[in-house]
Amino acid sequence: MDTDSINRNEADVSVTIGGLHLENPFILASAPPTSDGNFIRKAFQMGWGGAVIKTIKPDEMEISDVSPRFGVLKDKQGQNIGFENFELVSKKNCDYWVEEIRAIKKEYPAKVLIASIMADVSLKSWKNLAFKMERAGADALELNFSCPHGMPEKGIGSAIGQSAEIAAMITKWVKEAVNLPVIVKLTPNVTDIAAIARQVAAAGADAIAAINTVQCLMGVDLDTLSPLPAVNGYSTYGGYSGYAVKPVGLRCVAQIANAVELPVYGIGGVGTWQDAIEYIAVGASAVQICTAAMLEGFQIIQPMLAGLKSYMQEKEIKKLADICGIAAKKMTSHTNLSREYAAKAFLANPAECTFCRKCLVACNESAYGAIQARGRQIQIDESKCDGCSLCSLVCPKQVIKMKAPYYRQGQELRNIV
Template sequence: MFRIDLVSGKTRGASLIQNGNNNRGRERDQFMTMPGILQTRLGSLTLPNPFILASGPPSASGEMIRRAFQTGWGGAVIKTIHPDGMEIRDLSPRFAAWKGPKGDLLGFENVELLSKRTVSYWESEIRSLKQDFPENLLIASIMGDTDPATWQDLAVRVENAGCDAIELNVSCPHGMPEAGVGAAIGQNADMVRNLTRTVSEVVGIPVYVKLTPNITDICTSARAAVEGGADGISAINSVQCILGIDLETLTPVPSINGSSTAGGYSGPAIRPIGLKMVSEIARTVSLPIMGIGGIGRWQDAAEYILLGASAVQVCTAVMWNGYGIIRAMNRGMAEYLTQKGYNSPDDIRGAALSRIEPHQAISRTIRMQPVPPEPGVCSRCGRCVTACRDGGYDALIMKPDGLTVDESRCDGCGLCLLVCSTGTITSRIHST
């Protein structure tokens, strides 16, 4: 596997964790101030916990970031800052959701653009936030236009204002690519490399590159970022999509006066995509990674960290449920680490990577055998029989006394366990 190691020569500031209890009267979750257990290393930086607000609507103003920090978030990435001359006019409405039967979010589309605030506004807010929350990580997401000098100007200004790191938005999937930036840059390795170098040369704080999943091989972009001098990777941005069509009006959603456009897909449905891409990046380059995509619970974050992420970013789950989700995330992560005997999220970083192997390297001698439930336990709904007959190997039979398995037909695919409505079909493993 191609691998790149990078030792940065940039000057780094002191740890973001400050000594003493400088609460300034803020509300704090018990696990946020619990020494050690949630403290997380992100390259040369340290933050109170691994949970960071992603660049987006929840980080659209200094006031919002302030409330997030008060609630317990370890860091925040500012909604993408751009040159004042770049016109940003959002569509209305600009969101669409795919919801489950009980109204729970499955997938989310947005066509929202960048920050509507001026650069000077953000310079002032960065100074204020870092004064009041010195221990929290504050990252400035930036996007210039097609002139690299605009990126350099933004980078220098946010660094001088006091932000801890910079995130290059070269991955926005809608609107901005039409102007030659966003994913239009992120899909071109040469442009990623050159832009990263252009910005890294003028600042002394860490530079992260936010990569697009809308590409054949995300590792090509990751390598280019390393070659350009990046200090870390953020992955992934949202996935290009059309969420659906209104069958009455024949208009894609969200409908804006009878028209629509492709947007960015986020939410729980994209987590498997994010996990796969983060694992590939982690096995390709030796840079800290901020994992992004479908994170709304501490378990989701743990999965990303186990696959190589140092910290995670969250956006859609906050839009759906509010900043308060951080309390359960902090608590759950702390309890999990304690129960497992770990001292920090750093201790589990990449622990699952070695278990991902090429398809042809996985053993074919192991077989799973379904075990029917005890008589009287099965609901006899027949769902497993139908699934096995029409999508498997026709190995299940529903008899008067319960479910049976024709072992001569069963191929061990496991479909029956997944569709069982009561979860009472179990399994055993044997070698062939």
């Protein structure tokens, strides 16, 4: 590759996904940040590549939100790492969205505006809604088969995404009704998301979006013993999102990418350019973001774009499509993982050790007794180390790292580095 030409020009972060061209892979997911036309305009002005409108329902379907309906999980430093919601779909009617789609597409023709829709399991309802959005000028439709609260009690939302047959039937209805790309948004609250993806792909879906939220119960108030978030003392199972769900999202996207030929929108816990690269590596062509935008604002787009461009320049990546799915192809069965390869713990930065004893406790209470202290010095007995990596993960100072590869020769391990 011609490195000079990459360095001379800014990295090309545009992507093409399921017939849509995005100037960058960062899209606001269907959620509160896209619940108003003016929010979407502001996001577009700030540089977001696209937006999926907060799910639109038929006007006849009545919904009623409760309060409070959000909760957070904090880490020990007080940072929000997980988010729960049991919010319903858009409270705005179809006419509002038809007008806004028309206007926003006129004002921002280069941005991608996707209409997320949800209806009861009726051909007429899905067709009408899909047709209205197409006439308004939406670039694509996203079928919400994935909301895990409120809607499934009425047989829709994730109740549809949990039935491959119903999901495929509705996908086919919508595909036959409109000439727009149809994205199917799947729920992670299933045993086998790849099986559902295969069925909707066979029914004609143009792309898959995953994940919607993971069903959860955020916590319990220790004074009242009420489940949280509590609405007059009671709660319901909600949807978990944000940074904490990224591993579930990555797993689902990799499984879908390895199961179907369709492009995938990666969703779940993206808030940085690094998260986006991970999703692209496991098979996503673009990412959708909700919780990080809710907690930190639309401004996260600037560091994400800048970071993504520098990464591409540094790694000499011409197009994001060139790295799409590389990590997904390296997923294999546990049985197939090499037993010849091994890693061992070693003291990479002994001078940084504060003698907090975390590694000592971990190895002697949950691993193989390979770590001892001589005075205030940590020592690792390589012959006892089983390579589990626990000590390196609990060490707060990155003193311990894993050295690899060791290769097995009979019973002996030989380090070849």
